[in-house]
Structure formats: structure tokens, C-alpha cells
Amino acid sequence: MNLRVLVLTRIIPVFVLALLSLGLGSVLLMNDAVSQKQTSLVTALARSFSAQLQQFHSTAQAGAELLARSTEFSAYSSARERHMRMSAEQLRGNAPETDDTEKDLLALFNRVFDGYPHFDQIQLLDSAGATLLAADREWLGTRHTDSGRDTGGPAIPMSASTNRTGMLPDALRSAVINSKQPFFVEYALQQGTPSMFLVYRRTNPQHWEGEHHYFIFTSKLTPVTNLAAQHSELDGVNFLLLSANDQPLFGASENADLVAYFMQNHGSLTTDGDAHIVNVSGQSLLYVATSLSGNKLITFTRQRPRNDINSQLSILALIVTALAVTVCVFLTTFFINRLVALPIRQLARDVRSTADGENVSLKKDYAAVEINQLAATFEKVLTAEHEARSQIQNMAYFDALTGLANRRLFATYLARIVASAQRSNASLAVMFIDLDNFKFINDSYGHHFGDRVLVEFAERIKNTVRTSDLVSFLGESDAAQSIARLAGDEFAVLLTSLEDNFSAAVVAERLLENAREPIVFEGQVVHIEASIGIAVFPDDASGPQQLIQHADAAMYHAKVSGKNTYCFFSQDISNKLARQRNIQQALRHALLEDEFELLFQPYVNRGEHRIIGAEILLRWNSKLLGAIPPQEFIPVAESTGIIKEIDAWLVSKALELLNHWGHKGYPDINLSINISAAEMRNLSFPGFVAASLKGYTIEPRRIEFEITETKLVDYDERSLDIFSRLKDTGVTLILDDFGKGFTSLNQLKDLPVHRLKIDQDYVAEIATKSGHLQIVDVILLLSHSYQLSATAEGVEQLHQVAYLEEAGCDYLQGFYFSAPLSLEQLTALLDTRQLVLPSGEQQASADAVHTASSK
Numbered sequence: 001m002n003l004r005v006l007v008l009t010r011i012i013p014v015f016v017l018a019l020l021s022l023g024l025g026s027v028l029l030m031n032d033a034v035s036q037k038q039t040s041l042v043t044a045l046a047r048s049f050s051a052q053l054q055q056f057h058s059t060a061q062a063g064a065e066l067l068a069r070s071t072e073f074s075a076y077s078s079a080r081e082r083h084m085r086m087s088a089e090q091l092r093g094n095a096p097e098t099d100d101t102e103k104d105l106l107a108l109f110n111r112v113f114d115g116y117p118h119f120d121q122i123q124l125l126d127s128a129g130a131t132l133l134a135a136d137r138e139w140l141g142t143r144h145t146d147s148g149r150d151t152g153g154p155a156i157p158m159s160a161s162t163n164r165t166g167m168l169p170d171a172l173r174s175a176v177i178n179s180k181q182p183f184f185v186e187y188a189l190q191q192g193t194p195s196m197f198l199v200y201r202r203t204n205p206q207h208w209e210g211e212h213h214y215f216i217f218t219s220k221l222t223p224v225t226n227l228a229a230q231h232s233e234l235d236g237v238n239f240l241l242l243s244a245n246d247q248p249l250f251g252a253s254e255n256a257d258l259v260a261y262f263m264q265n266h267g268s269l270t271t272d273g274d275a276h277i278v279n280v281s282g283q284s285l286l287y288v289a290t291s292l293s294g295n296k297l298i299t300f301t302r303q304r305p306r307n308d309i310n311s312q313l314s315i316l317a318l319i320v321t322a323l324a325v326t327v328c329v330f331l332t333t334f335f336i337n338r339l340v341a342l343p344i345r346q347l348a349r350d351v352r353s354t355a356d357g358e359n360v361s362l363k364k365d366y367a368a369v370e371i372n373q374l375a376a377t378f379e380k381v382l383t384a385e386h387e388a389r390s391q392i393q394n395m396a397y398f399d400a401l402t403g404l405a406n407r408r409l410f411a412t413y414l415a416r417i418v419a420s421a422q423r424s425n426a427s428l429a430v431m432f433i434d435l436d437n438f439k440f441i442n443d444s445y446g447h448h449f450g451d452r453v454l455v456e457f458a459e460r461i462k463n464t465v466r467t468s469d470l471v472s473f474l475g476e477s478d479a480a481q482s483i484a485r486l487a488g489d490e491f492a493v494l495l496t497s498l499e500d501n502f503s504a505a506v507v508a509e510r511l512l513e514n515a516r517e518p519i520v521f522e523g524q525v526v527h528i529e530a531s532i533g534i535a536v537f538p539d540d541a542s543g544p545q546q547l548i549q550h551a552d553a554a555m556y557h558a559k560v561s562g563k564n565t566y567c568f569f570s571q572d573i574s575n576k577l578a579r580q581r582n583i584q585q586a587l588r589h590a591l592l593e594d595e596f597e598l599l600f601q602p603y604v605n606r607g608e609h610r611i612i613g614a615e616i617l618l619r620w621n622s623k624l625l626g627a628i629p630p631q632e633f634i635p636v637a638e639s640t641g642i643i644k645e646i647d648a649w650l651v652s653k654a655l656e657l658l659n660h661w662g663h664k665g666y667p668d669i670n671l672s673i674n675i676s677a678a679e680m681r682n683l684s685f686p687g688f689v690a691a692s693l694k695g696y697t698i699e700p701r702r703i704e705f706e707i708t709e710t711k712l713v714d715y716d717e718r719s720l721d722i723f724s725r726l727k728d729t730g731v732t733l734i735l736d737d738f739g740k741g742f743t744s745l746n747q748l749k750d751l752p753v754h755r756l757k758i759d760q761d762y763v764a765e766i767a768t769k770s771g772h773l774q775i776v777d778v779i780l781l782l783s784h785s786y787q788l789s790a791t792a793e794g795v796e797q798l799h800q801v802a803y804l805e806e807a808g809c810d811y812l813q814g815f816y817f818s819a820p821l822s823l824e825q826l827t828a829l830l831d832t833r834q835l836v837l838p839s840g841e842q843q844a845s846a847d848a849v850h851t852a853s854s855k
């Protein structure tokens with residue numbers, strides 16, 4: 001998941017949730033504040049309403065007292081009493097005496113209006129509840145009777161007064177009469193302005209025993225309702241006033257259900273003047289109950305539903321939240337991108353290009369300390385990696401021991417230089433250097449010493465080449481690539497500024513001279529010698545690879561011509577190389593085309609001269625190249641690896657023959673096969689031999705392997721293991737050309753071989769006169785002391801036979817007994833059972849065969 005997606009899906013939701021809950025919280029808080037405000041408003045309204053009512057009450061009481069104690073009321077009530085006592089006749093005759101007192105009383109009413117501006121009407125009722133007088137603020141001087149009949153004077157016309165607030169409804173009228181309370185109020189739900197009636201019963205014992213009058217003061221409730229209306233935050237304020245005996249005195253509510261509820265439940269309401277919440281048929285009501293002179297005033301309003309309390313505010317809060325969320329998402333992604341994602345991507349690019357390139361530097365400013373730290377860490381890692389890489393590169397291109405370029409680097413460098421020489425028609429030379437006696441040094445003084453010699457020799461090459469002006473170094477790197485260690489004790493030098501071939505010879509001579517300086521190491525002194533081959537471009541080669549090959553061939557020539565010298569590549573060498581190439585190609589078909597022929601040279605035992613066995617010698621008649629001697633094609637076969645197929649073929653041929661002879665009843669003879677020393681490094685060879693032997697009932701010892709001592713490179717663990725595994729198969733192992741190689745006494749002791757074959761050179765050296773020690777004597781002594789048998793090869797003369805037999809040589813082989821024979825010749829010999837060569841004819845036979853074979 002990339003960073004941006006991660007931020008969007010993991011981090012931003014956290015912000016968003018936080019912001020949303022903040023928004024929600026603020027909406028709730030606002031709602032809370034609103035409902036608190038509502039509560040306090042309702043409470044305040046209830047208080048002021050209550051205060052207002054209290055004021056109405058006390059002023060009405062005061063007004064009633066004033067009226068009741070006034071002389072006008074006394075006069076009126078006296079006149080009325082008199083009038084009541086009069087008969088109908090008396091009444092008719094007497095002009096209405098009460099009219100004046102009525103007028104006076106109405107005038108007093110009017111004065112009361114002046115003092116109490118909130119009263120709208122004052123009425124006087126008799127004890128039966130009939131209206132005696134009614135004064136209206138606008139309709140002063142009105143008189144009413146129970147029958148509604150006009151009693152004269154200014155009066156409200158009945159038709160009009162019925163519609164007026166001044167007319168008491170019947171219910172109120174009876175309530176007034178029945179009430180024992182001095183004060184009560186009633187709310188008249190007549191059309192128009194809600195009003196309040198404040199009623200006072202006044203007993204006047206002076207005039208009427210037990211008769212009462214009632215003063216009713218009417219006050220409009222407009223101030224109160226106006227007060228409620230001022231507060232638009234409230235949905236509407238409702239009032240309910242209950243009398244002491246729980247009669248509803250007035251109720252201002254458009255909702256009868258709510259009124260009914262408070263009517264039923266007023267007993268359980270707390271009249272503490274504080275706001276309370278009740279739930280009535282699904283809606284919450286906010287009420288304040290107060291007691292008012294024994295009455296109970298309930299002020300209530302519908303509590304605003306939450307979502308309704310201030311939906312606009314809520315929407316605003318939500319919009320703000322949404323905006324905040326958007327901004328937060330944008331800013332977070334922007335900054336994450338800017339501060340983290342982009343710098344990291346940039347860093348990744350830098351690391352990649354740094355890793356690819358040479359230059360290791362990530363010192364940049366990546367916008368954040370952490371990323372800079374990361375860059376620094378990367379730089380460390382990259383530097384280490386770079387070092388490791390260059391180390392590996394060094395290992396791949398430079399020789400670890402001498403520090404010189406290796407074959408690979410030298411080859412690439414040479415290819416480049418040859419290409420540029422081709423373009424500029426310049427000439428250059430490759431010197432191929434091989435130490436002459438390195439194997440000897442290694443074997444005699446150990447590998448440690450050998451390594452030392454190589455390092456020292458490398459140093460000498462460098463010094464020699466540096467002091468010459470034949471290498472036009474462009475820089476240190478060219479110098480490093482111009483001198484190489486190709487393998488083991490093989491070195492190469494590239495000379496680039498060549499005036500003529502002679503100048504290359506000068507360098508070679510100087511190098512040989514420098515090499516001759518003795519090397520002293522750990523108390524030992526050694527002299528090193530080298531053979532050098534030189535090939536020149538473009539004279540001797542057409543390309544870089546051929547240039548090395550030809551220098552190598554020239555070096556080989558230097559070795560052949562006596563070592564410790566240098567040799568230029570020549571036409572002669574070139575021809576030899578061409579011949580080698582031809583042989584190489586022709587060899588590929590030799591086995592398939594059956595071009596090989598086998599010769600057999602018998603060997604005899606001491607004294608008896610009975611044929612004990614025969615050595616198989618290979619002949620090749622190439623269809624393309626004619627007869628090629630083994631000395632010429634065996635080395636080529638070895639260098640190409642074809643020799644392994646030849647060896648295997650010889651093993652199976654030898655086994656077939658022995659098997660065949662066994663079936664024919666020939667006497668047992670042994671067959672020797674010359675196998676390549678390369679098999680001593682071939683781990684699968686012993687297995688192959690064992691498997692081949694399994695197919696026959698032949699005694700394994702009758703198969704003899706001759707391994708040329710000089711060609712054995714090393715007696716290391718591997719070759720010794722192969723030797724002993726071969727020995728385990730039961731075959732006979734012979735060290736051929738013994739005496740020419742470097743097998744030490746120590747090695748011979750551990751070497752699992754059965755026989756030594758004395759090299760024919762030493763046999764040839766056997767002097768006619770006996771008396772002083774010959775090399776053959778040493779070898780024979782050696783073989784006998786290690787319980788090994790010995791063969792002498794190349795025995796040509798009788799005195800050699802005599803000497804060797806005298807010295808105790810077990811087997812003899814050579815032209816004296818028989819030259820290599822064809823299979824027919826050999827089988828003829830076996831057929832005639834001519835196993836023992838007649839000693840009288842020895843010389844003659846030898847000479848005859850000799851001349852035959854050399855033809």
C-alpha cells in the first residue's frame with residue numbers, strides 16, 4: 001500500500017472522526033445552551049407573570065377596599081336599600097333616588113381607572129350575582145340589571161354589552177356567588193383579548209344584614225401575553241391558573257391535552273418556581289409551577305426537540321466540520337506528499353542512480369531531518385557496497401597474489417589496444433613469460449616459497465617494463481593492465497610503443513637478466529629462470545587472441561630450444577602451429593574412421609627371455625595427413641581431451657584381446673597400455689576400469705598401465721587417490737620413462753605402483769666397460785628396496801642385456817628382443833609357441849626386426 005493510500009485510509013479517518021465528534025459535540029452543546037436558555041426564559045416568564053398577577057391582585061384588593069369604604073358606595077348602597085324597601089308604587093312615584101348615587105359611584109369608578117391604568121372594567125354585583133353597575137374604561141356610567149333592562153342613565157346597550165368582556169358568563173357568575181374566597185380569578189376565553197377578572201366580596205353589615213356586594217375588576221392580560229410573545233425562542237407559553245380547590249381559573253393554551261394533563265397532575269407538580277421537565281404524550285414539556293395566594297400558577301412550554309432546537313446552527317456546524325474535514329484531508333495528503341512521499345521517492349531515485357553509478361554521494365536536503373538521516377544511512381550502506389563491489393571487481397580482474405591484471409583483464413585490454421593499433425597502423429608486441437624451474441622450486445621449498453617467488457618475479461617484470469619506454473602508459477590503469485599473470489607461473493606483458501622487433505628483444509633480455517638475480521627468502525637462495533616468447537602485431541597475428549597464442553607458441557619454442565631464453569614467433573613456429581591445428585582436426589575423426597592401428601612390443605623376463613607380455617603402441621594413419629608418429633599426435637590428443645576416449649578405447653581393446661586369446665588357449669601374457677598422465681586427474685577413470693574388468697574373467701593384474709613419470713604434474717591428494725583406486729582394481733601400475741621426472745624418494749614410498757620402467761636413455765648410456773656406477777644401478781637398487789619390479793626399455797645390445805641381468809633387472813624390452821609387432825606377427829609368435837628367443841639368433845633377429853620396423 002503506498003503512503004498516500006495509507007494516509008487516506010488509516011490516518012485521515014482518525015482526523016475525520018475527531019472532527020466529526022467535535023462538530024457533533026458542539027451541536028449538542030449548542031442544543032444544550034438553547035434548552036438552558038429556554039428554561040431560564042420560561043422561569044423568568046413564570047416569575048414576571050406571577051408578579052404581574054400579584055400586582056393585579058393587590059391593586060384590585062386596594063381598589064375594592066377604597067370603593068367599599070367610599071361615601072359614594074355608602075350613599076349608593078343606602079339609596080339602593082331604601083329603594084329596595086319601597087313598594088312598587090312608591091318606586092313609581094319617586095324618581096329614582098339611586099341615580100345620583102349611581103352616578104357618583106360611577107364617577108368614583110372612573111377615578112379608580114385613573115389610579116389603576118391596567119383595569120379595564122369595574123363591576124358591582126349584588127349578592128345574587130346580578131350586575132348592578134359596570135364601568136368600562138371607554139363606556140363609563142353603565143348600569144345593568146339582572147333582566148338586562150335599561151334602568152336609565154348612560155348605559156351600555158345590551159346588544160353591545162353581551163359581546164363585551166364586561167359581561168360575566170353564567171359559570172363565573174355562579175362561581176362568584178358560591179365562592180368562599182375573598183379573591184379569585186377567572187380567565188375568560190371570549191373572543192378578543194384574554195382578560196382577568198379579580199373579584200372581591202364585600203359585606204356591608206351596616207345596610208344589609210348578611211347581604212354582600214361583589215366588586216369585579218377586569219384586567220386585560222395583554223401585558224403578560226405580550227411578554228411571552230416577545231420571546232420568539234419559545235414556541236408559545238401557556239398558562240394555567242388553578243384555584244385553591246383546584247378549579248381551573250384560567251388556562252391559556254391552544255392544546256387541550258396539555259391543559260388536561262396539568263389539571264390531572266397538578267398535585268404532583270413541585271411549586272418551587274423552578275423549571276421542570278415532564279413527558280406528555282410523546283413530547284417534553286418544560287413547566288414552572290408557583291403558588292400565588294393559595295392558587296397555583298403553572299407556566300409551561302413545549303421543549304424544542306433537539307434537531308429542531310437550532311437546526312440551522314447544527315447545519316452550520318456540520319458544514320464547518322465538513323469543510324474542516326476536506327481541508328484536513330487536503331492538507332494531510334499535501335504535506336505527507338510534500339514532506340514524506342516525494343522526498344522518499346526522490347531519495348529512492350538518488351539511491352538507485354547512485355547504486356548504478358560510481359559516485360557515492362547522497363548529500364542533499366530532503367525536507368525532513370529523518371529522511372536526511374535515512375539518506376546518510378543509505379550512503380553508508382552504498383559506500384560499503386561500493387567497496388565490496390570494487391573488491392569483487394578486483395578479484396575478478398586482478399590476481400590476488402601478485403596484484404597484476406589477470407588473464408581476463410589482460411585479454412580485454414589487449415583487444416582494445418589492438419583495435420586502436422589497427423586504426424593507427426601502430427605495432428605492438430606481447431611477451432609470454434613462463435618460469436623454467438617453478439615446479440622444482442614449488443616441490444622443493446613448498447608452496448609458500450613458490451608464492452613468494454611469483455610475487456618477487458612479478459615485481460621484477462614491473463621494474464623492467466617501467467624503466468623501458470616501450471609501454472606508453474596513458475595512466476596508472478594502463479600500467480596495471482599491461483602486465484598480467486595469466487596462470488600459475490605464466491606472465492604476459494604488452495609492449496605498445498614498438499619501433500622495431502629489436503626493441504622487444506632488448507626488454508626480454510633485460511628481464512631475463514633481472515630474473516637471474518637470486519631470491520633470498522627465509523634463509524634460502526634460489527635462482528629463477530624464464531623462457532619468453534614474443535609475438536608482434538600485426539606481423540605475427542591478425543587479432544588479440546592469436547597474438548597471445550603465438551607468443552605462447554614462441555615461448556614453447558624457447559623452452560624446447562633450451563630454456564632461459566627468448567624466442568620470436570617465426571614462420572617455423574607458425575608452420576608447427578598450423579600442423580598442430582590440422583592434427584587436432586583430423587584426430588576428431590580418427591577413432592570413428594578406425595584410423596588407429598595397434599602394434600605390440602613384447603618384453604621378456606630375466607635369464608629365460610620368455611615373453612611375459614607386450615606393450616601396446618599406437619599408430620595413426622590419417623586419411624588426411626598420412627602416418628603421424630605418437631610423439632606428435634599424443635600431445636595434441638592430450639591438449640584437446642581426445643586422449644580420454646583413446647585410453648578407454650585401448651582398455652577395451654586390450655581386454656577383448658586377452659579374452660580372445662584365453663578362449664583360443666594361448667599362454668597367458670600381459671598387455672601394457674600407455675595411458676595419459678591426464679587420467680591421474682580423472683576421478684572417473686578407476687571406476688571405468690573396474691567396470692570394464694567386470695565384463696571378463698581375466699585376471700586384472702594382466703592389464704598393465706604405463707604412466708609417464710615426467711608427465712605427472714603433481715602428487716597431490718587427488719592423484720594419489722586415483723592411483724590407489726586404480727591399484728584396488730587389481731591392475732598393474734608402471735611408472736614409465738622413470739628417472740627423467742622429479743619423483744622423490746618420499747613420493748615413491750607412498751606411491752601405489754608395482755613397477756618402474758627405466759627410461760631408454762639410461763639404458764643407452766650403459767657403458768661397455770663395467771666398473772663404475774650407472775644410473776640404472778641406482779634405479780634398480782631403489783626399485784628393489786621398495787619391493788618394486790623393474791623393466792629396462794630400449795635394450796638393443798647384448799652387453800646391455802648382460803649388464804641389466806647382472807644388476808637384477810626383472811624385465812627387458814627393446815629391439816634386441818623384438819621391435820613393435822603387428823597383431824598378426826605377435827599371434828604368429830604365440831601360435832608357434834616361440835616364447836623363448838633363441839639366444840644364438842638374438843642379435844640377428846634384433847637386427848632384422850629393427851630394419852623392418854624402421855622401413
Ligand code: C2E
Nearest residue numbers: 616617618630631634674675676794795796814815816820
Ligand atoms: P614409450 O612409452 O617410452 O615407448 C617406447 C618407445 O620406444 C616406442 O616408440 C618404441 O617403438 C620405441 N622403442 C622400443 N624399443 C626400442 C629400442 O630398442 N630402441 C629405440 N630407439 N626405440 C625403441 P613409439 O611407438 O614411437 O612411441 C613413442 C612414445 O609415444 C611412447 O614412448 C609413448 O610415450 C607414446 N605412445 C605410443 N603409443 C601410445 C599410446 O597408445 N598411448 C599413449 N598415451 N602414448 C603412446
Ligand code: CA
Nearest residue numbers: 615674706736
Ligand atoms: Ca611405454
Ligand code: CA
Nearest residue numbers: 736737760793
Ligand atoms: Ca619409455
